[in-house]
Amino acid sequence: MSIPAEAGLYTQAVDDDKLTVSIGPQHPGAGHFRFTITVEGDTIVDAVPDPGYVHRGAEKQTEYRNYLQSIPMLERSSLTDVTNIIMPYSMAAEELMGIEIPPRAKYLRMIMSENQRILSHLYWMAIQGIFLGHSTSFMWPMGDREMFIDLGQILGGARVTYSFAIPGGVRNDLPEEFKGRAIKTFNHFERRLVDYERIFYNNPLFLKRTQGVGVLPRKEAISLGVVGQTLRASNVKSDVRIDEPYNFYKEMDFEVPSFDTCDTWARCMVHLIEMRQSMKIMRQCLDKMPSGPVRAKLSPQQRTIVGEAYTRIEAARGAMSFHIISDGSTKPYRVKISVPSMRNLIALPRLLIGSHVADMPAIYWSLDYWPVEADK
Amino acid sequence: MAAITNFEDFAKRILKIVFWLLIILPMVILPLFYIFYVLPIEISCNFNVLNCSQKIDWSLALYMFDPTKMNPLDPTSYISQLGLGATSPLFKVSTFPGLTFAALLSSMVIWYERKLLAKMQYRVGPLYAGRIEGILQSFADLFKLLFKEIVIPAKADALFFISVPFALMAASGALLAVIPISPTNYIALSPYSLLIAIAILGFFPIITVLAGWASSNKFSFIGGIRALYQMISYEIPLIISVLSVVILAGGSLDLMGIVNAQSKIWFIIPALLAAIVFYLTAMAEVERIPFDIPEADSELVAGWLTEYTSMVFGVINLAIYIKLYALSSLFTLLFLGGWQGPAPIPALAWFLIKTLIVMTIFIIPRGFNPRVRLDQLIGLGWLWLIGLSFANVFIAVILRASGLL
Amino acid sequence: MSAPPAKTELRQEEKAILEALSSKLGSRITVAYSKPNRIKIIVSPIDLIEVATCARDDLHFDQCANVTGTDFPKDKQIEVTYHLGSIEGAGLRRIILAIACRVPSATPELPSLIEVYPSVNYHEREQAEMLGLVFKGHPNLSRFLLPEDWNDIPPMLKAYRLPGRLEGE
């Protein structure tokens, strides 16, 4: 039976050897995201990602709000990484408004940003654990996340969405009890990370499941434009904090991990090492922080110059950049968010094709893909 | 099922639940009766096993009644022994060493597992049901599941789909029938009880494939096929590992005999390799993490269990836990000397303590291990476990031939 | 406090890029602005692939970080900006080179850069559906983020108003 092409319908030949399985959006392994895989035996021969289930038009909505009012809305795109998604936005807005924020505010932003990085990585680690069937590795990071959520709560006044790094600086100064609590938390968590290594990262079954799985060679990683942990695991020592230092990262002493195995294991290890480095940065920030104001006076209806700004920072998942075009009014003319999740998504079909079905969740989550962030 | 708005609906729903309960009970018990009463009479043949110069008399292969008092060709001699007392076969099958006991134990083991894992995982686990640390959580779950709607997918093969929980329950229950739990507490005695237990284990892959296929769901199907792969490739090392125990026990296929043969030394010492192989393969048989590949929840939703809801799902889970209990007791009987132990503690208590320890060892890997991959699992099975179990067979033969044991 | 950021001099790398661009392509490019770490050039759609190839092969900008499409209804044009980044180029990691080209709103067609930069794949797909652009040579410009039943003009065009929002609000 042939169907005329004008009807908009098409037929597809059915291959009995292949099975097309839709993973998501109700699948526990995919969240608000769907991809269809075609399997032949235990091998994936085709993978087609299909994002967009949580597209809310954040870019369009910013055009209706002034620079301050977009903050709570933009935060909700990336709930584990709220400070890092609004920080480049605030930086771009400040560039367009022509103001410089006080140094103490920059330090506070760094503290919040690194705290968010740990929160995001712990969340990542939890899901990676459950994707590999390791339920303890789900519960432990989720429990220890509470300590860092509490740190964020002391500083930002909320548990998830702080609206902290607004254009002009930060909302409030550091409370007194923060430092003692933070040092306690770091001391405790550094010990916990050793436990994590024992139970998860050095577990032979974990090594078996991740080593040599989903290899993305250095050259391909660069040409595909992946960012963050995916790039660093592919033997590229690239981090916006080093490449184009913003805030005071130039003065901080920390190292950027990279591995030459380019596989899922390397991506997991990068996350682990980055959590240690984040705590190191936060300790330094707390010691070096100067006193002074934390917020530049700024009217909510602050006008901007005509022009454009492109800012980028190293968010928890990789380089996050904002391109804001302004026509001089109180509202941005065009905001384009280039999120790390979307940039890493391009590696997903490349890594899935040719791998085992059982490796699919491990590879998928090792890219640290956050559907809400990618869909904006 | 629609929401309850009036008494009529309520009565209908209760009737439906009672109906399903009535179906479940005979579907579990009838196969048991069929296997253990009818089959032994019909099949009657002789052949050699392991060249042990034993003649198998299948009419005596498995008996729950006193063989001296009954005539195999006269059904009335069975009926005359039926009763409801604590020594009657019906009570044995349904209550004490049988299904109810195993189900209660399993439900407590479910609670114990959840609590243990919670403690390992930095949580508190079940807390509210039953006042004391959520000890009645399993029963709360049971009642919740009972009041859920049974959903049969539109394109599923309804007959096979719904027969899976009964088949699983029957197979798990049949496994219990041949396992004695103390010298006096047993359902059926047989000179070949180990052989029968292994034969029953062979049913499970078929049932899981049936479940996967009948669900008419891609995830279920992949899960069913994975279960088939896993169980078939792990059955061979399982059988070979048991073989060394049989050799050590002097060719006895009777679990009672095997336990009695361990009065001097527990077989876990001469047959350590076999014990490890049995432990790993049994873990794969009951699909526990790290071998829960057929129901890998991150990639296959719930594997072959995906489409099952309500008490149907509950029955499947209960059957799996009964299977876990049966395999743990097999481990105790084969390697840990069964009910043997110092006097003040009774034999039954020894057996239960040992079984609970074995179950804990079965449960604990879930707390610190991720899932392995199918190809790794099958590679492990065919490359290592078969080799190890054969090595232990040779050790057993040498020990036996040199007269050390 | 709200002093304007201090004017910093362009460093050697930026100057080298500007020189290389002007020597290679001459009058075909216009430099829109050059700030520290940021350079934007404007090219015509016909030259886009050539300029991008030049940026990749001669200037070592080896990946595309972002594609922005902006609607300018007053000029009846749509501007597409490719933000190129570099990993391998020495000292270039901090620099973002933006290549912009403007196409008329009536016929928003421009060549796709997917042959030059594989990383533009999803960025171009997203901008194509958000602004109704047609990237010639792109293998798959099907629906990406918008719902399957989207039946309106592309949403990032200025002519599209969010439902429930009044004009000028």
Add this chain to the structure above:
Amino acid sequence: MTNIISGTFKAFVAGVRQLPKRRMTMRYPDAQIDLKGYYTYDPKLGVAKAGYKGRHILWLDKCTGCQLCSIACENISQAIEMVKVNRAQPNNKKSIFPQVDYAKCVFCGLCVDACPFYALGMTQDFNLVSTTKKALVYPPEKLAIPPNVTRTKVEFKIEPDDAFHD
């Protein structure tokens, strides 16, 4: 091979070592964490004082009915509406006060930052659950009542080896 055995054993030990430790879980409906301090904004300094951003508190005598909080909320969640209250107050001629709809509020606290008269703050009260949507609309009189926590208060303690609620 030794790697596999030692790695598995270490993982096992790391898991079992958790068994006797104190739990991090807080039994919320019975107990709740003790949060201190309100989130308030100082318009003279242009900076806020850190505190938990829970439900609002309105100091009625300071409110002038200028609607700045409502305007600040306009494009964020439109949760604040100015309502008339029967209350004679010299600095509030129109006698209108903010009313917050907690079904809409996102707890960003930007309304507090917008108030130039020290009239609005945010309290540590996060127990806002209700069975009706109507009960989530807090009129000015209700906003003026300081929160009162009756549950057992617990504290989160972090020790080098242990982190638990007590």
